[in-house]
Amino acid sequence: MTSTALEVRLASRPQGWPTEDNFEIAEVEIPTPAEGQVLVRNVVMSVDPYMRGRMNDVKSYVPPFQVGQPLEGGAVGEIVAVGEGVTTLAVGDNVLHGLGWRDYAVVPAAHTVKVDPNVAPLSAYLGVLGMPGLTAYAGLLATAEFKPGDVVFVSGAAGAVGQLVGQIARLKGASRVIGSAGSPEKVKYLTEELGFDAAFNYKDGPVAEQLAAAAPNGIDVYFDNVGGEHLEAAISSLNVHGRVAICGAIAQYNDTEPPAAPRNLVQVIAKRLTLRGLLVGDHKDLQQQFISEVGAWIASGELKYSETIVEGGTRQAPSAFLGMLRGDNKGKMLVQF
Amino acid sequence: MTSTALEVRLASRPQGWPTEDNFEIAEVEIPTPAEGQVLVRNVVMSVDPYMRGRMNDVKSYVPPFQVGQPLEGGAVGEIVAVGEGVTTLAVGDNVLHGLGWRDYAVVPAAHTVKVDPNVAPLSAYLGVLGMPGLTAYAGLLATAEFKPGDVVFVSGAAGAVGQLVGQIARLKGASRVIGSAGSPEKVKYLTEELGFDAAFNYKDGPVAEQLAAAAPNGIDVYFDNVGGEHLEAAISSLNVHGRVAICGAIAQYNDTEPPAAPRNLVQVIAKRLTLRGLLVGDHKDLQQQFISEVGAWIASGELKYSETIVEGGTRQAPSAFLGMLRGDNKGKMLVQF
Numbered sequence: 001m002t003s004t005a006l007e008v009r010l011a012s013r014p015q016g017w018p019t020e021d022n023f024e025i026a027e028v029e030i031p032t033p034a035e036g037q038v039l040v041r042n043v044v045m046s047v048d049p050y051m052r053g054r055m056n057d058v059k060s061y062v063p064p065f066q067v068g069q070p071l072e073g074g075a076v077g078e079i080v081a082v083g084e085g086v087t088t089l090a091v092g093d094n095v096l097h098g099l100g101w102r103d104y105a106v107v108p109a110a111h112t113v114k115v116d117p118n119v120a121p122l123s124a125y126l127g128v129l130g131m132p133g134l135t136a137y138a139g140l141l142a143t144a145e146f147k148p149g150d151v152v153f154v155s156g157a158a159g160a161v162g163q164l165v166g167q168i169a170r171l172k173g174a175s176r177v178i179g180s181a182g183s184p185e186k187v188k189y190l191t192e193e194l195g196f197d198a199a200f201n202y203k204d205g206p207v208a209e210q211l212a213a214a215a216p217n218g219i220d221v222y223f224d225n226v227g228g229e230h231l232e233a234a235i236s237s238l239n240v241h242g243r244v245a246i247c248g249a250i251a252q253y254n255d256t257e258p259p260a261a262p263r264n265l266v267q268v269i270a271k272r273l274t275l276r277g278l279l280v281g282d283h284k285d286l287q288q289q290f291i292s293e294v295g296a297w298i299a300s301g302e303l304k305y306s307e308t309i310v311e312g313g314t315r316q317a318p319s320a321f322l323g324m325l326r327g328d329n330k331g332k333m334l335v336q337f
Numbered sequence: 338m339t340s341t342a343l344e345v346r347l348a349s350r351p352q353g354w355p356t357e358d359n360f361e362i363a364e365v366e367i368p369t370p371a372e373g374q375v376l377v378r379n380v381v382m383s384v385d386p387y388m389r390g391r392m393n394d395v396k397s398y399v400p401p402f403q404v405g406q407p408l409e410g411g412a413v414g415e416i417v418a419v420g421e422g423v424t425t426l427a428v429g430d431n432v433l434h435g436l437g438w439r440d441y442a443v444v445p446a447a448h449t450v451k452v453d454p455n456v457a458p459l460s461a462y463l464g465v466l467g468m469p470g471l472t473a474y475a476g477l478l479a480t481a482e483f484k485p486g487d488v489v490f491v492s493g494a495a496g497a498v499g500q501l502v503g504q505i506a507r508l509k510g511a512s513r514v515i516g517s518a519g520s521p522e523k524v525k526y527l528t529e530e531l532g533f534d535a536a537f538n539y540k541d542g543p544v545a546e547q548l549a550a551a552a553p554n555g556i557d558v559y560f561d562n563v564g565g566e567h568l569e570a571a572i573s574s575l576n577v578h579g580r581v582a583i584c585g586a587i588a589q590y591n592d593t594e595p596p597a598a599p600r601n602l603v604q605v606i607a608k609r610l611t612l613r614g615l616l617v618g619d620h621k622d623l624q625q626q627f628i629s630e631v632g633a634w635i636a637s638g639e640l641k642y643s644e645t646i647v648e649g650g651t652r653q654a655p656s657a658f659l660g661m662l663r664g665d666n667k668g669k670m671l672v673q674f
Contacts, residue, residue, distance in 0.1 A: 061607045227603065249603045261598030266564065266586045268614035270398045275612040277605035 005030050006314040007070040007102035014055055017254045018325070022055070023318035026070075031106045033083035038095070038109050040077035042313075045100030045335045046126040047321040048073065048160075049225075052253040061279060074131060075100030076115060076122045077337075089114065096125050103314050103337065120298075127160050127332030128298065128305040129291060131280055135247060136164035136223075137290040138283030141172075143276050144221045144245040148173030151215055153234060155179075156225030157199060158186035158306075160332035161247060165223045166196050167303045168294070178214045180207065180230065182327045189330060194304060208233035218242075226251045232262035235273065244275040254325070306331035313337035342367050343651040344407040344439035351392055354591045355662070359392070360655035363407075368443045370420035375432070375446050377414035379650075382437030382672045383463040384658040385410065385497075386562075389590040398616060411468060412437030413452060413459045414674075426451065433462050440651050440674065457635075464497050464669030465635065465642040466628060468617055472584060473501035473560075474627040475620030478509075480613050481558045481582040485510030488552055490571060492516075493562030494536060495523035495643075497669035498584060502560045503533050504640045505631070515551045517544065517567065519664045526667060531641060545570035555579075563588045569599035572610065581612040591662070643668035650674035 004027050011024040033039045051073055054065045065071050079093045086109045089095065095112035099105035115125045127133065139161075140146045152169040156162040157179025166177045179190045179199040190199035198214040211219075211233045220242050222234035227249030234244065252259040268275065297303035308329035310320040317335045324333040341364050348361040370376045388410055391402045402408050416430045423446045426432065432449035436442035452462045464470065476498075477483045489506040493499040494516025503514045516527045516536040527536035535551040548556075548570045557579050559571035564586030571581060589596040605612065634640035645666035647657040654672045661670040 231602075246605050249606065252603060259600060259603065261600055261602045263596060263598055265568075265598045266589060266596065268583050268612065269586065269616065270614070272614040272616055272619060274614075275605065277607070277609040277611075279606065279609055282609060 003030055004028065005103035008314055008317050009070050010055060010065045010067050012067060013057060014254075016256045018052070018055060018322060020318055020322070025315055028102075030104050033081050033086075033106050035084045036086060036108055036110070037083040037106050038079050038086060038089055038112065039081040040075075040095060040097060040099075040105045040107055040112070041080045042075045042077040042100060042103060042105060042337050043094070044077075044123050044126065044309075044337065045075035045317065046073055047317065047324045047333050047335065048132075049248055049250045049253065049325070051321065052325060061281075071101040072098055073100040074098060074126050075105070076125050077105065080104075082109070094122060096130070100335075101314070101317055120295075123307055123309070123332070123334050124305075126334060127307060128164060128303075129295065132160035132332060133164055133294055134283060134287060134290050135278070135280040136161045137168060137294060138280060138286045139223060139245040139247050139278045140165050140168055140221070142283055142286065143278040144223060144243045145274075146172060146174070146221055149175050150220035151176040151178070151217065151239075152221045152223065153178045153180075153211065153215065153219045153237070154223040154225070155202075155230040155234075156248070156250065157181050157190055157196065158330050159225060160329075162223070162225055163190075163194055163305060163331055164294075164303070166190065167194055167297075169221075170195050171297060171302060176215065178211070178219070180210070186330060189306070202230070206233075208236055211237050221245075223247060224249070228252055228259060232264055235262050235264050235267050238267075238271055238273055240271050242271060242273050244273065245278045246275060247278045250325070307334055308332070309334050309336050311336050340367055341365065342440035345651055345654050346407050347392060347402045347404050349404060350394060351591075353593045355389065355392060355659060357655055357659070362652055367441050370418050370423075370443050372421045373423060373445055373447070374420040374443050375416045375423060375426055375449065376418040377412075377432060377434060377436075377442045377444055377449075378417045379412045379414040379437060379440060379442060379674050380431070381460050381463065381646075381674065382412035382654065383410055383468075384654065384661045384670050384672065385469075386585055386587045386590060386662070388658065389662060398618075408438040409435055410437040411435060411463050412442070413462050414442065417441075419446070431459060433467070437672075438651070438654055457632075460644055460646070460669070460671050463671060464644060465501060465640075466632065469497035469669060470501055470631055471620060471624060471627050472615070472617040473498045474505060474631060475617060475623045476560060476582040476584050476615045477502050477505055477558070479620055479623065480615040481560060481580045482611075483509060483511070483558055486512050487557035488513040488515070488554065488576075489558045489560065490515045490517075490548065490552065490556045490574070491560040491562070492539075492567040492571075493585070493587065494518050494527055494533065495667050496562060497666075499560070499562055500527075500531055500642060500668055501631070501640070503527065504531055504634075506558075507532050508634060508639060513552070515548070515556070517547070523667060526643070539567065543570075545573055548574050558582070560584060561586070565589055565596060569601055572599050572601050572604050575604075575608055575610055577608050579608060579610050581610065582615045583612060584615045587662070644671055645669070646671050646673050648673050
C-alpha cells in the first residue's frame with residue numbers, strides 16, 4: 001500500500017455546462033482510521049445527475065460541494081484497515097458508503113452498509129439494487145401511483161433509473177411502456193432487449209409529436225428524468241387523472257437562464273393531473289420490498305440492466321461525470337478503480 | 338306571461354379579453370315543455386371564470402359554446418309549466434339547472450335539482466352551498482390533502498371559491514391562513530371580516546415578496562385560483578411535502594400567447610411537492626358531507642360569505658361576466674332577473 005492517494009476536488013463552480021477545469025486531482029496522504037472509523041479502498045464509484053446540482057452554491061436537499069474540498073458520492077470499496085472499537089466490520093469486507101471521488105476514504109463504520117459480492121456484483125449496489133433502483137421502484141409505485149393497465153412513458157429511458165422504470169412497469173402489468181432516449185442505439189436497446197413497447201430518439205423531432213405517435217391513446221403515467229420539452233409533451237399526452245413523477249430535470253441542470261417551464265400547465269386542471277416531486281430518501285420504507293422483488297426478477301432474467309463502466313479510477317472520474325451529463329452512458333455510469 | 342323572451346348568444350369568439358361585441362341579445366319565442374320537460378323562469382344565474390374557456394373552440398372537459406347559440410351555465414328559477422309525464426316537480430317549485438343566460442329555459446326534469454328557499458336564499462345554491470362551495474371544500478380537503486396545522490395560502494381569496502377556502506381552512510385548524518386579492522377593500526374584507534391571518538393586494542408589488550413577508554415560515558398548501566405569477570411565488574414559498582390544488586388560472590384565460598409557466602418548477606423535486614388539478618365534478622362523493630358541515634357553519638355564523646348581485650337579468654349578463662373577469666366582484670358574481 002502506497003502512502004499517498006488521489007482525490008477529486010471542486011476547483012471552481014461551473015457556469016452552465018461544467019468542464020474538466022472545474023475539477024482538480026489532488027494527491028493526499030492516506031489517512032489512518034480513528035476510533036469507530038474504517039479505511040476503505042474504493043473499487044467502484046457512481047457519477048449521478050444530482051451531483052451537478054451540488055456544484056452550485058444553492059441551498060437544496062443536500063448541501064453544496066465546497067470549492068477546494070473533495071466531491072462526494074456513492075461508492076463501494078474494500079475495507080483495508082479498521083479503527084479502534086469497530087466490531088461489526090473487518091478488513092476484507094466490502095461496504096457501500098458516501099465518499100466516492102477518491103482512492104481511499106475514511107468513513108465512520110456506522111455510515112457504511114456491508115454488501116456481499118456473492119449476491120450481486122459490487123457495481124449493482126450503486127445501480128439496479130441501489131439508489132437508482134429504489135428511485136425507479138418507489139417513484140413508479142408510490143409517487144406516480146402506478147396501476148396495472150396504465151400506459152407509462154419514461155424519459156431518459158436508457159439511463160440508470162429509466163431502464164428500471166420501464167421494466168418494472170412492464171412486469172407490473174402496464175398496458176404499454178414507452179421510452180425516450182438520445183441515440184438510435186439506446187432506442188434499439190429499449191425495444192429489443194428491455195421489452196419496451198415503443199421508444200424514440202428525442203433528437204429526431206419534436207417530443208410532443210413523437211410521443212403522440214407512440215401513444216395514440218395517450219399516457220397515464222409519466223416518469224420524468226429530464227424536464228423541459230419532455231414534460232410539456234407529456235402533459236399534452238396525459239389522460240384524465242394522469243400522474244407525473246418528477247424525478248429529475250437533467251435537460252435544465254446546466255441552464256444559466258430560467259428554464260422554459262411547460263406552457264401547457266393549465267391542462268393540469270382540465271385533466272385533473274397530479275405532478276409530484278420524487279426524492280428517494282422519502283421511500284426507505286420500500287427498501288426491503290424493492291430488494292426482494294427486483295432481486296428476484298434479476299435472478300430469473302425477467303429484468304435486465306446495463307452499466308457503462310469507465311476504467312481509470314479517480315483520474316477518470318471527472319470525464320466520466322461529464323460524459324454522463326452528455327448522455328454517453330447506457331444504464332448506470334460507474335468509475336472502476 | 339309574454340310570449341317572447343331574451344337569451345344571450347355567443348356572437349363571435351373572443352381573441353384575448355372578451356367584449357360586449359362577443360355577445361348578442363336575441364329575442365325568442367317562449368317554448369312549451371315537451372314530455373318529461375319543465376319550463377323554468379330564471380330568477381338568478383351565475384357567471385363563472387370557467388365560462389371564458391368555453392368561449393374558445395378547443396376540446397376541454399366541457400364542450401365549447403357554439404357561435405350563434407345561447408350560452409349555458411348554472412341558474413335557479415321557478416317552474417312555470419310542466420310537460421306530460423313529469424310527476425316529481427310542479428309549477429311553483431324552485432330548481433337548480435344548467436341553462437342560465439336566458440329568461441326562460443326548457444329543461445328535462447331529470448336535469449334539475451329541486452331547492453328550498455326556506456333553507457337558504459336561492460342565490461346560495463349557486464355559490465356557498467353550490468358548485469363553488471363544493472369546489473372549495475373538496476379542493477382543500479381532498480385535492481390539497483389539508484391537515485390541521487398547515488399554513489394555507491389562497492389566491493383570488495375574495496372570490497366565490499377563495500373566500501370559502503380560507504374560512505374552511507381556518508375552521509378546520511390551519512395554523513395560518515393567507516389570501517391575496519386585487520383591491521384594498523378586498524384585502525380588508527379578508528382580514529377584518531373573514532378571519533384571514535394575513536392578506537395582500539397582488540397589485541401592490543411582486544407576489545413572491547408579499548407572500549414571503551406574509552408567510553415567514555413558508556406555506557404547506559396553496560389553493561390556486563389564478564395561475565401565473567401566483568403559482569410561481571407559491572412554489573418558492575412551499576415547504577417540503579407541500580401541496581397545490583390547481584383550481585383555476587383566471588390570470589391566463591384571456592392570454593393569446595402561451596402563459597409564462599412557473600420558472601421554478603424544478604423545486605417540485607427538492608421539496609417533493611404535489612401539484613394536482615381540481616374539477617368539482619370528481620367530488621360528488623363529498624356533496625352531503627359538504628352541505629352538512631358548511632351549512633352548519635353558515636347557520637352558526639362561523640362562516641360568512643358575500644355575493645355581488647347585478648340586476649337586470651339577461652340584458653346585463655354579458656357585462657356582469659366581463660366584470661367578474663376583471664375582478665369587480667366580491668364573492669360570488671350573480672345576475673338577478
